[in-house]
Amino acid sequence: MKLNWFKYAAPATFYPLAGKLIPWFALAAAGLTVAGLYLSFFVAPTDFQQGESYRIIFIHVPAAWMSMFIYIVMAGWAAAGLIFNTRLSSMMASALAPTGALFTFIALWTGALWGKPTWGAWWVWDARLTSELILLFLYMGFMALHAAIDDPRRADRASAVLALVGVVNVPIIYFSVKWWNTLHQGASVSMTMAPKMAATMLLGMLVMALACWMYSIAAALARVRCIILEREQQAEWIANLGEPA
Amino acid sequence: MMQTLRYVVFRDLLLAMRRRADVATTLFFFVIVASLFPLGVGPDPKLLRVMAPGILWVGALLASMLSLGRLFAEDYADGSLEQLVLAPEPLTLVVIGKVVAHWLVSGLPLVLISPVIALQFDLPREAMVTLLLALLLGTPLLSLIGAIGAALTVGVRGGGVLISLLVLPLYVPVLIFGAGAVDASAMGMEAGGHLSILGALLLLGMVLAPWATAAALRISLE
Amino acid sequence: MMQTLRYVVFRDLLLAMRRRADVATTLFFFVIVASLFPLGVGPDPKLLRVMAPGILWVGALLASMLSLGRLFAEDYADGSLEQLVLAPEPLTLVVIGKVVAHWLVSGLPLVLISPVIALQFDLPREAMVTLLLALLLGTPLLSLIGAIGAALTVGVRGGGVLISLLVLPLYVPVLIFGAGAVDASAMGMEAGGHLSILGALLLLGMVLAPWATAAALRISLE
């Protein structure tokens, strides 16, 4: 029987490559985190309005950014998998989802912890908060659908359709929530920060964001390696991989 | 082509007629959700008037979502979905037919009964008209979006609950603009903006959703 | 006897574990419904605080109701309900087992997550405790009542929606006393009265519902 082995070829070549890349990204993530934390806690000055509570920003904003970026990247991979029928793309998509959901949760969690001292409430139904919450639901939907379908190939393709529908919807949701919120008399507080962000603050935030990037890449690569192994147990190249390290 | 569309709509409507209880039940569900609220919240009329658009729309959302199970799951279980997919017509057409039937059975009745419920909540007359229009634009959109979720969960056991996780977040814009329109109108403002956005979303949905649904169905049947 | 009970509970829990998504999904459904209401009604925290008990209870009602489909319908469709009825033990016992499993899967998680949602709506601390207690008493009652409806609609196609028609009116007392308790507590009043009525209803339900469910099942299988 002749199988379309070229479909499997991609994971076979990617697997060792990913293995080599992971340590570098992990290292970069660790280094940048140390640098970022140093900037956030020891260099950045105290905010004259919010006091020290603002230091949550250094984790909150990068996490919020990541949550959105990762969704888009994930949908991109899913689309590639759907269109070109490449297995690796779909695997990348499902490898990204948990990390994306994690950052979404972190953004929500840190936001809530920031909200209590600044607004006096853990949660307000503000546009940004609400759309972030919905983003979490979208991630959960993606993962739940993927988990609910047993045949991995089918699961890949079904959840790819969902991710694409979601990507069309995320901007719509974002703007609708924004508009919804401003049309009403509005929440009693809004998210305005100190007038001008100090340069060091911005720098700290950027370094932390970069660290998050590196971490996400490393985590996604590590997960995709697991997925490859799980799904391609039968393939010959896996049998020839040799002993695990 | 048009004929196949007609047959599919006819089939699903006939099926709904056979279980006449079903149509009534979606309606009833809507009415009950709308009536439970005053029970849960208390009878303050001012408060109720403010809450009314939101409650009505959430009720419509949930009612529409609950009836999504009927869209493909039963056809899958008894093997007639296979036969539909094997029909010598584009699957998109079949999907459109089923969505139309779904809307006629579970969307339209809500639109028609909504004025009565609006009365219960003492909504002003203009708000009532806006509510009717908004539901007329919004409920087909709910059916269209819901069809994608229903197709994705076909054959997935426990799909009934999963569907809600997939579909409810996607319903959010409909909810916001729908409730926003009624709200604006209840406060004496212009609701045209909201309604035209709803209309635009509906157009977008009509173009994209059947196609995505057909793709999802094919994947689910593999 | 106890053994059969254990087997039934074990079976249904294992089934739920196999579709792990299901448990999480009921939970998420609850969270999503609770989040939809603010989207419909608007973000005013004062208004939301007033509505919170109602919203939470309606969410719990719907989540519990949605998962009723799993109770008997699937067992009926695949023929295992017949086998359960033919088990050499009283049917009431089997029913109790299934209700317990249903509550563990779809009631208990709601109770556990409710404080988080209460936080979102900014409920005061005492109201949160009352909410927890009320849900702890109320959700088993929802499962018990729901089982009767589920048994009555077994084998009735499109039963999923019909069930809501049968069950929701019966849920109303639970809703009223449940939301009432939280409401009272949020306004700084004593919630004990409401809670003890809930408790009494629960006792009544535990005695009557399994028996009624068993009878309904026998009739449905004829």
Add this chain to the structure above:
Amino acid sequence: MLEVIDLGCLRGERRLFGGVSFKLMPGGLIWVQGSNGSGKTTLLRTLCGLTQAMAGTVHWRGEPIQRLGEDYRRELTYIGHANGLKEDFSALENLRIAAQLAGQSISREAGVEALQGSGLAGREHLPVKFLSQGQRRRVALARLRLAHPRTLWLLDEPFNALDTRAVADMQHIMENHLAQGGMIALTTHQDVDIQAADTRTLRLDA
């Protein structure tokens, strides 16, 4: 021991069968025959108490089965048109759980053995939803291979979807059961030749 007296059944406004009487003694097999729709399934369901008869009674060891209730069900295995399997459970789990609920708890090993005997070796742990039509039927029928089988077997088209080897196997199992004093009421449209001390046929559409 199973005595059916003048059993009759209406469906809708249609008389399905009437005046059905027979006795089934230990070691006895009754083959219910009849064309499609003649009421074989209805008869079997009545025999196990799932359906109420319109006329006549079913006695087990001299007592009406309604009165016996659980005591009757404890001596009976019914396998209907539907397999009664949970798609998400593996074959082994399905078998063990079905046995437990029927009060015939079995060990893991016994379960694996019964499944292997049914030709499902290597698929004991595969969720049933992945099994083919015939393999599912085999899982359902594996209950009949357990030690200490129930006395009375009511089997509705047990050979449906089975391949020829599996049919022969089942036939063998039934013969064994009968030889050990069991009783079987059976419907099937296939021609099988089960050796029993006391075989009779009952035609419903005669």
Add this chain to the structure above:
Amino acid sequence: MLEVIDLGCLRGERRLFGGVSFKLMPGGLIWVQGSNGSGKTTLLRTLCGLTQAMAGTVHWRGEPIQRLGEDYRRELTYIGHANGLKEDFSALENLRIAAQLAGQSISREAGVEALQGSGLAGREHLPVKFLSQGQRRRVALARLRLAHPRTLWLLDEPFNALDTRAVADMQHIMENHLAQGGMIALTTHQDVDIQAADTRTLRLDA
């Protein structure tokens, strides 16, 4: 006209079959054989395009069926394990709607006739949920009795649950179809002897 080239299929991690090749010409019958779980259903579903093959192609009149799409489906009737009937519709409604959707609209009379031919006289208007297992199968198979049948029939265990008379009837219908230049791919565990110009068997678990 139906040409299958080197078809292969994996399920889970299991190779179901591979290297399946055959040609089916007008008047030809192919009987797919194999024990339970050998992949017969999977093969038939692949032939009608419901399942994607892992390897190999299926050609119809020289073109791959994926490319033909609707044009292929217009020449094919597939009847699977599931009957595809709506329980709430009567037999007649089921038959007519199935025919309409398949692009073979028929009149009421033609429908009644086909059902009566299937031995369902007097039950044309009964909701399918009241029919017996075999009667349901007959309703599904009544599609094969319509005038202007499709060229290619893919039948998965068509004789399941049918009584002997109905099996003989179906056999006759198939022979007619083949005599008129139709093609049939069939799976069944029962022994049937269909007369065709060109009969071949394909064993999947050889």
Add this chain to the structure above:
Amino acid sequence: MIWKSLDDFIAMGGYGFYVWGSYLVTAALIGAEILMLRARRRTVEKARQVQKILSEQTKHETTT
């Protein structure tokens, strides 16, 4: 230096609970993800090992 002492650093100007609550939970979650990845990796490797042994056995059996 912004901080006068370790206590001062931990107190975060009275916002310690919120700031550390954010950072520690984040660290815990990321740590959990890493651990879960490790565990997943380990199970996969183990499964592979078993598979390998099994396939070698069958190879052996077929050759003898």
